[in-house]
Amino acid sequence: MSLKKNIKAYCDFFENIHKNTSIDKYKLFFDDNSVFQDPFQKVQGVNKIYKVFQDMYETLHSANFKIKDYSANDKQAFIQWKFIYKMKKSSDESSFVGVSIVKFDENSKVISHIDYWDAASNIYEKIPFLGAILKIIRKKISINE
Numbered sequence: 001m002s003l004k005k006n007i008k009a010y011c012d013f014f015e016n017i018h019k020n021t022s023i024d025k026y027k028l029f030f031d032d033n034s035v036f037q038d039p040f041q042k043v044q045g046v047n048k049i050y051k052v053f054q055d056m057y058e059t060l061h062s063a064n065f066k067i068k069d070y071s072a073n074d075k076q077a078f079i080q081w082k083f084i085y086k087m088k089k090s091s092d093e094s095s096f097v098g099v100s101i102v103k104f105d106e107n108s109k110v111i112s113h114i115d116y117w118d119a120a121s122n123i124y125e126k127i128p129f130l131g132a133i134l135k136i137i138r139k140k141i142s143i144n145e
Helices: 003-016 046-059 128-141
Strands: 035-037 042-044 060-073 076-087 093-104 110-116
Touching: 003 060, 003 076, 003 093, 035 046, 042 046, 046 060
Parallel strands: 035 110
Antiparallel strands: 035 042, 060 076, 076 093, 093 110
C-alpha cells in the first residue's frame, strides 16, 4: 500500500474506532514493535496499545476522534485531530485538538505514534483542587497586558 493510502486508512481507523473494535483491526496498523505515546503513557506492542484505548473507552462515557487534517513526507505523517468526549456521570461534551506524528515502516506498520496535546488545560485543570492550582500558576507565568 502506498504511504498516502496507508495514512488515509490510518486516519479512517482512528475516526471509526470504538469500544467494540477488535484487536484484529488494531493489528492492521500495529505490531509488537509499534510504540504509542501520549502525555499519560508510553507503551510498546499492539496488545498494550489496544489496552490503552480499551481503558479510555472504559473510563469515558463516549469518545471519538475527528481528523481535521494531515500531511506526510517519505515515511511519516502529521495528523491534526479533535478528540470529542463525555465523562461518565456527565452530559457535557468536551473536546480538544491535538497533533500526532506517526512513523511507518516498509510494511506500512506503525513504528511510532506520538500524540501532542495540552494535558494541563484539557484534563488537569478540570480536576477541582489541582485545576485551581494550575490556573494560578498559569496566570503568574503568563504575560500581563
